[in-house]
Amino acid sequence: MAVEMKDIVELAKARWFVFQWSEIYGWLANTWDYGPYGSILKENIKNAWIKNFVQERTDMVLLDAAIFMNPQTWVTSGHVWWFSDPLTDCKKCKTRHRADKLIEDRSINSQNPLSEEFTSWLAKFIKDNTKNIDIQKKAIEINKNKWSETDMKIANEYLEYAELIEKNKDNKNTVVHLFMNKSIPCPDCWAKDWTEIRNFNLMFETFQWVIKNEGDLIYLRPETAQWIFVNFANALRTSRKKVPFGIAQVGKAFRNEITPGNFIFRTREFEQMEIEFFCEPGTDLAWHAKWKEDCMNFLTDTIWLNKESLRFRDHSVDELSHYSNATTDIEFKYPFGWWELQWVADRTDFDLKAHMTESKQDLSYFDTVNNKKYIPYVIEPSIGLTRLVLATLLSAYDKVETEEGSRIVLRIKPSLAPIKIAILPIVKKLWDEAMKIFKTLSKTWNCEYDETGNVGKRYFRFDEIGTPYCLVVDDATVNNSTVTVRDRDTGLQDVVKVAELEEYFRKKLC
Numbered sequence: 001m002a003v004e005m006k007d008i009v010e011l012a013k014a015r016w017f018v019f020q021w022s023e024i025y026g027w028l029a030n031t032w033d034y035g036p037y038g039s040i041l042k043e044n045i046k047n048a049w050i051k052n053f054v055q056e057r058t059d060m061v062l063l064d065a066a067i068f069m070n071p072q073t074w075v076t077s078g079h080v081w082w083f084s085d086p087l088t089d090c091k092k093c094k095t096r097h098r099a100d101k102l103i104e105d106r107s108i109n110s111q112n113p114l115s116e117e118f119t120s121w122l123a124k125f126i127k128d129n130t131k132n133i134d135i136q137k138k139a140i141e142i143n144k145n146k147w148s149e150t151d152m153k154i155a156n157e158y159l160e161y162a163e164l165i166e167k168n169k170d171n172k173n174t175v176v177h178l179f180m181n182k183s184i185p186c187p188d189c190w191a192k193d194w195t196e197i198r199n200f201n202l203m204f205e206t207f208q209w210v211i212k213n214e215g216d217l218i219y220l221r222p223e224t225a226q227w228i229f230v231n232f233a234n235a236l237r238t239s240r241k242k243v244p245f246g247i248a249q250v251g252k253a254f255r256n257e258i259t260p261g262n263f264i265f266r267t268r269e270f271e272q273m274e275i276e277f278f279c280e281p282g283t284d285l286a287w288h289a290k291w292k293e294d295c296m297n298f299l300t301d302t303i304w305l306n307k308e309s310l311r312f313r314d315h316s317v318d319e320l321s322h323y324s325n326a327t328t329d330i331e332f333k334y335p336f337g338w339w340e341l342q343w344v345a346d347r348t349d350f351d352l353k354a355h356m357t358e359s360k361q362d363l364s365y366f367d368t369v370n371n372k373k374y375i376p377y378v379i380e381p382s383i384g385l386t387r388l389v390l391a392t393l394l395s396a397y398d399k400v401e402t403e404e405g406s407r408i409v410l411r412i413k414p415s416l417a418p419i420k421i422a423i424l425p426i427v428k429k430l431w432d433e434a435m436k437i438f439k440t441l442s443k444t445w446n447c448e449y450d451e452t453g454n455v456g457k458r459y460f461r462f463d464e465i466g467t468p469y470c471l472v473v474d475d476a477t478v479n480n481s482t483v484t485v486r487d488r489d490t491g492l493q494d495v496v497k498v499a500e501l502e503e504y505f506r507k508k509l510c
């Protein structure tokens, strides 16, 4: 049975992975806190990423920069001008929405189900808007036998919409507004009465000093990447690396999303794991292809995401940003559809050049071997850590049917599991023996001691949080110095000498 979002949200709350702590004050909408197991899972994923992309490579360095930067950074990067979403309010029920998402949802949630090909075409079309009406016309023609009548009806409706906008290029928001008042009902009250669309900047603003004034305006960073560009020359000097090399960073980012949602998929405060990989112009496309593969392998082999839930989506030429030579989304199949989990973009020398022009500082690179100077091109693999936690939970979630009903087993990769070994004395009076084992093993692995309830129920509790091994302390521990270790995934049990436990788990949890 396919996993649904409500399964994950329920489990995350019941088992202390992710939930909302500010409950006593009525919560803060769309703000999620990571509990005891969630925070360790997130930390383990982050450390696996750092190990894979920094520790095990010779061409990468890691840094942890401040969240606040000189605000000029965000002017030069363009975020102050273009980092916005189209916002509209329902005049009747006063709810606030993202216009492009409303349009998308209206089609996807239509009463007559739409085919997958059509839905993915539509998602791209809306993003593209009117850039390529002729290409879209062709797509409709080619697919007319594949798509349902409803698909075709909506496809033509969008074409009409796109043509309308094309004719009124200078007044796009007004045209979208007209279209919405004709075709898009409010999902909350079904009225079709929208305010004019405004562009809403997603950057959170704050002030440096106690007294507010314009000069002190600073931003919470909307991505971790810009620091790396601004400090490229410093990082190059202090790391003593030579191009090709990369800088990695993990940290919080903030976006005032108009429609956060789907649990931790889209939030206003989240964590990113980003790499800016600098290479010689002309070698960028080969590096882009290599980074795509490396990122996909990390997701399948290190994080154990289901292979069939992942796919590459290369941006078409029309969809590419003006500065990009190639961009690929790695999409994950969430219960609400295929959406971006990671992107890998070839950003050329766009960012370094922009910061160089504005700051008047030299951000170029001198290649001493070939005696030439150039502005490096950049490959940017960027993934949301918190979004990856969601994908990990979705991939690991398994419902096992038993005679007593169904139960949950979280099949997280053992090295990522928040608790690696549960130590379970069969009776409370074996506390001394169990504690000795806990104290030894917890020096290396996260262990949990649990003496409450029958052992079967304790097994199931630890299965739900993904603990790969349960270790039972019983009479045999007292009499023969052995324990029984149960494997989460096979249910098989090994009898292991207490003195050999560390070696046993070292082999299992490497």
Ligand code: GAP
Pocket: 222, 223, 224, 225, 255, 257, 264, 265, 266, 267, 268, 269, 270, 271, 272, 274, 340, 341, 342, 343, 380, 382, 383, 384, 385, 386, 387
């Ligand atoms: N520096 C490039 C950049 O920030 P992006 O596609 O906007 O690119 C990269 O973001 C990744 O960050 C996304 O693939 C996604 O995993 C994550 N992400 C972006 N916005 C997010 C949000 N509001 N909530 C959670 N994760 C988000």
